Amino acid sequence: MRPKHARHFPWLLYLAPALLVYTVFMAFPLIDSLRLSLFSGNSQATRIFVGLDNFKRLFTDPEISTRYWGAFFNTWKFFFVHLIVQNGLGIFFAVLLTHETMKGRHIYQTIIFIPTTFAVLITGYLWKLMLNPVWAGDFLVSIGLPFLKHPYLGDTNTALWAVSLVSCWQWLGIPTMMFVAALRNISTELLEAARLEGAGNGKTFWYIKLPLIKPVVGIIAVLTFVNNFNAFDIVFAMENVNGAPEYSTDLIGTLFYRYGIAGQHPIGIPDAGLGAAIATITFLLLLVLVIPTLKNTQRSA
């Protein structure tokens, strides 16, 4: 038997570069931003320790807390639309694509996946034009659908839904691909056995396919949650950082950007401490909600 340290040394050595990069670029900034939430001031020179004052302001200042809770609930809505529409359609398309009678699977797969390869700023901008009655209105009238002419992005009742659905459309390819991969892993013997026992498509899906891809459903749900709680770019591309109209598309991401990074137009003096406080709460929320979800869905895997 070789001495103990020799056995441990090699894997540590292989791990070291990744660990170093991770620590310097991920873990340290994360911990430092948690620390920053306890300070006020923007530069090293003017930074003062203020304890939990930033958190207090976030929840008690009437203006800031209204904005925070507004953004908070909008973010939940934004997430639920993704969870239901994006992932629901993802499973639906994946089941269709993996069905044995399906023809031209690759073409459909490509069509569904293509939008995910576009830049959010570009798809956001194109959709912004298409949803704008000034540019698309005449077209809708000419094809006999004048009732669809509506300023979706300027109406507080529709703006958040429109932005969420565009985002779902763009990212639909990712869950679809993962579900397709998971469904293909199900052994054909199981499906054949089910068919021989007289199970139709519906029964096969509910009792065979869905239980077997449950771990993937869990992972997708967690990824959807994490990605959409940090969403910023699609709102930035389609509306503005104020979450227009009337803050109805303001997400935690845009709120954080406004308070912590850019500062409110037109003065533009950011409040890094308050921004870090918003980020800290989001981080803790993700942590609290992600761990049980992973535990529940991954146990059977």
Next chain:
Amino acid sequence: MKRLHVLLPMLLLLCVLLPVSAQGSKAAASDEVVLTMGSWRTDDVEQMNRLLAAYKKLAPEVTIKFQPTNPPDYNATLRLQLDSGTGPDLMYARSYAAGQELFNAGYFADCTDIPGLMDNFTASNLAPWQMSDGTMFAVPFAAVSHAVYYNKDIFKKEGLAIPDDWESFLSLCNTLENRGYTPLANGLADEWDILETFFFGLLPNYIGGADMRVKYENGELPLNDKNFIAAYQAMADVARYCPDGFESVTYNDSQVLFNSQKAVMFVDGSWTAGVYKDASFDWGLFAIPAPKGKNTAICFHPDMAITMNRATKYPEEAKAFLAWLCTEEGATTASQNLPSGYFPMINFPIELEDPHANEFLSLNTGKETDARFVWPKLMNLYSPMNQAVIKVMKGDITAKQAADSVSDLM
């Protein structure tokens, strides 16, 4: 490891010392003074270099280097430079609070005794860069204006005239609408433009100039008096003349609508004038008209000023440049090199080359002018007022409710 401890500081020291000594020796060799100028106008490098070259002819021993920063980063970058003692010798100063803060922090020099400054500018043009005790912290440089852009070709074709008052402006819009045009290009999607160009543009017509603004600032007049309600009502009245679906029309969309003749008029700021330089139609400007019985006033907004660093190594040279900007000759040279849509604030009658720029300036003649309402003292009301204007234009609230929602925050 030990050696590294010694080497590293030495290397760092070298890095810091090298540029300093290099600059020192150069200055000594040719007796030349090099001043740097910080700015947020990255678009104006060419114009500023022409201006600085003109100054170099007058003061051959002084070279001023224009070093602009990306506009959104300017406040933060400048602050960082000043905090660390590497600030520029000359720099652009923001108006009101943002500038006052840097004077209080000890970075901006006291400019009060610069020859010509106190004499050649009106009090209202000095105010944006003045402390409450009258100390000046910068030399006013350029202002922007706000007006109605209109398509002269369509006006001629339809036999329409420039309206004298707000009521005839509305009936003009109505006529245009009846004849199948989109009267106004303005939209709400980007939010800032409807407030800064349109609402603040027409507000002086309803509440008056700077002397009246002060009364609102110190609480003598409420922000929901009949003048304010009338101003919000005016916004509600024009909403129907904006494009179909104006709720989702962005600032860019508005420019395209006007430039492609899809909309006949556009209430906008002077800085856009350059966008329509190559327009295929003839366009002109008129002041946003006041309602009957009131005087039309202009929102002529102080935007840029130049100041000097209190810690500069060459205070005499920096001061001489600022003094030059306060002379007729200097101001004229400076104005001729301003980008189109930016106007000199000095009292001398300055002829600009761009005809549209002159048209803009001529709107000021005989009228009262003031800065955008919230800038001087009430910046915290910017967002609430912005939302109030948007809601009133969408018809979600009445003009009275809009005024109340803002005055409640005073």
